[in-house]
Amino acid sequence: MKLYVFRVAPNPTRVRLCIAEKRAAGVEIDLPEVLVNLAKGEQRAPEHLARNPLGTLPVLELDDGSFLSESGAIIEYLEELYPEPSLLGAGPLERARNRELERLAELGVLGPVARIVHATKSPLGLPPIPEVAAASRRILPDVLRVLDAGLADGRPFFGGDRPIVADCTLQAALQFARFAEIDLELPERVARWDRNYREREVARSVLVV
Ligand SMILES: N[C@@H](CCC(=O)N[C@@H](CS)C(=O)NCC(=O)O)C(=O)O
Structure with a gap:
């Protein structure tokens, strides 16, 4: 998997903070980041629109080559892949x-x-x-x-x-x-x-x- 991000942008940042919290708790998450420079308009380049037709970040590239957008969906997917420690609590x-x-x-x-x-x-x-x-x-x-x-x-x-x-x-x-x-x-x-x-x-x- 790969995560397409831009630093400071809030939706990528919330996903990155969730991943960092998991890693800090000892979970090994192999998820390289790829920068898409929003300030330079790279989100509107054809290669990014092929990942996400809405041209936004974050985008998660799955191992089968498909893509998942929407920060909430990405966080929930990672939460299910790496459930412990939970970032949602118990019960x-x-x-x-x-x-x-x-x-x-x-x-x-x-x-x-x-x-x-x-x-x-x-x-x-x-x-x-x-x-x-x-x-x-x-x-x-x-x-x-x-x-x-x-x-x-x-x-x-x-x-x-x-x-x-x-x-x-x-x-x-x-x-x-x-x-x-x-x-x-x-x-x-x-x-x-x-x-x-x-x-x-x-x-x-x-x-x-
Ligand atoms: N609802 C989406 C919002 C995504 C979004 O708007 N991302 C911003 C960065 S925080 C973006 O990529 N903006 C670029 C643009 O609108 O051109 C999510 O939760 O992922």
């Missing part, structure tokens, strides 16, 4: 709660952050759309408050003592905001989680900013 309810957090982090933070960045100072050169940025900004405070409440018992990660997919997704989103120098006004516990998460060697091995 139906814990896994459901952790998926709930992951969906909040993806749809409520990563999506809006990506839209704010691309609607204000797009690294892909997209035109500014102030109303899209403003609408996305309005979504963030409520979701961040809910995520902040999830850390109220002092747990170091959203799933408890170990990182889960939600940690990886949220950090990928926050990195993209840092990269674009967008202040998200993080609530206190999320801000502390952010600092602690980033200090870890495993995070430093993936994050650029």
